[in-house]
Amino acid sequence: MNRNITEWSEISWNPTTGCTPISMGCANCYAIPRAEKMQFDGVSKYSGGFKLTLHPGQLSRNFDDLKPSRIFVNSMSDLFHKDVPLEFIQKVFEVIAANPKHLFLVLTKRAEIMYQYRNDLIWPSNLLMGVTVEHAEYKHRIDLLRDTKAIYKVVFFEPLLSEMGDVDLTGIQWAFIGGESGPGFRGVRSAWVRSLKDRCDSQGCTFVFKQWGGYPREKYGCRLDGIYYQDIPKVESCLG
Numbered sequence: 491m492n493r494n495i496t497e498w499s500e501i502s503w504n505p506t507t508g509c510t511p512i513s514m515g516c517a518n519c520y521a522i523p524r525a526e527k528m529q530f531d532g533v534s535k536y537s538g539g540f541k542l543t544l545h546p547g548q549l550s551r552n553f554d555d556l557k558p559s560r561i562f563v564n565s566m567s568d569l570f571h572k573d574v575p576l577e578f579i580q581k582v583f584e585v586i587a588a589n590p591k592h593l594f595l596v597l598t599k600r601a602e603i604m605y606q607y608r609n610d611l612i613w614p615s616n617l618l619m620g621v622t623v624e625h626a627e628y629k630h631r632i633d634l635l636r637d638t639k640a641i642y643k644v645v646f647f648e649p650l651l652s653e654m655g656d657v658d659l660t661g662i663q664w665a666f667i668g669g670e671s672g673p674g675f676r677g678v679r680s681a682w683v684r685s686l687k688d689r690c691d692s693q694g695c696t697f698v699f700k701q702w703g704g705y706p707r708e709k710y711g712c713r714l715d716g717i718y719y720q721d722i723p724k725v726e727s728c729l730g
Contacts, residue, residue: 498595498666498700498722499562505548505582506567506574508540512599515624515649518674521566542573549581553589558725563596570600576607587614593725597622597646601631608638616729618664620644625652636661642728647686648700650678654686659695664723669703669710678703683714696721 508525511517521540528536535545553561563569563586569579586594597620598604604621613619619640621631624647635643636658643662647654649670659665667686669678683699690697699719702710712718 498560499565500559501556501561502565503548503551503561503563503594504535504545504566505578505585506542506544506564506569506571507535508538508542508566509568509571510542512568513624513628514651515599515622518649518670518672518676520672525566542567542571544574544578546578549585551585553592556592558591558729559593560723560725561592561594563594568598568600569596570598570603570607572600572603576610579607580611583611583614583617586617587612590614590616590729591725592616593618593723593728595620595644597644599628599631601634605634605637611639613639613641615641618642618644618723618728620646622646622648623654624649626654627652629654629657632658632662642723644723649676649703650682650686651676653679653682654689657686657689659689659693662695664696664698665690666698666700668700668712671701671703671707672705675703675705680714687714687719698722 525536525540529539593616595618599622601621621635623631623645632645644664645662646666648668650667667683670676687697697719699712699714701707701712704710
């Protein structure tokens with residue numbers, strides 16, 4: 491049994507919480523039951539459950555006492571949600587830039603808004619900007635990401651719900667691939683994963699295989715043809 495699941499982040503930072511469905515990958519969102527549980531447990535930050543909520547107090551969070559870490563921004567939300575003001579996003583980016591010893595990941599399904607704001611943001615050198623592309627229908631998100639000024643760009647094909655076909659990964663440094671996990675998961679096909687690996691290899695994009703998914707996900711692990719692909723971004727490499 492393979493239990494070595496690949497996790498990107500070491501720390502999560504949520505200046506916003508909550509979200510609304512936008513595409514196929516949202517159907518079994520892991521964040522909804524987590525938010526509802528924290529609401530039930532009386533965690534004040536989740537008093538509204540999964541309703542989109544801004545937390546301005548998080549903009550003054552001090553990261554100085556942490557060792558250099560990979561930090562996932564908004565693991566419980568989407569920073570580029572239509573109801574998050576541009577000014578708030580700009581402040582989040584300022585916090586990222588003010589903490590240069592850490593590597594921050596911002597991941598969005600709302601690539602159109604990210605693209606709309608591309609010239610209104612100062613892109614920190616310690617930011618890994620990513621888009622989720624869970625189905626071939628959303629491959630255009632990669633093009634929108636490519637046209638931003640982000641230094642480091644990553645695509646998360648997760649949960650992988652279809653064959654992607656031809657994918658242009660020019661200018662994309664990492665591609666994370668993973669199947670859906672949890673109750674009611676939609677299964678991933680090995681041919682879809684291998685196809686993406688071939689495209690990564692031919693285009694110089696680092697292929698990272700997170701998991702097969704399933705329930706429980708630990709049962710199925712994260713080896714492809716018996717091999718681990720876990721060359722995730724390293725803080726020291728990205729920050730020089």
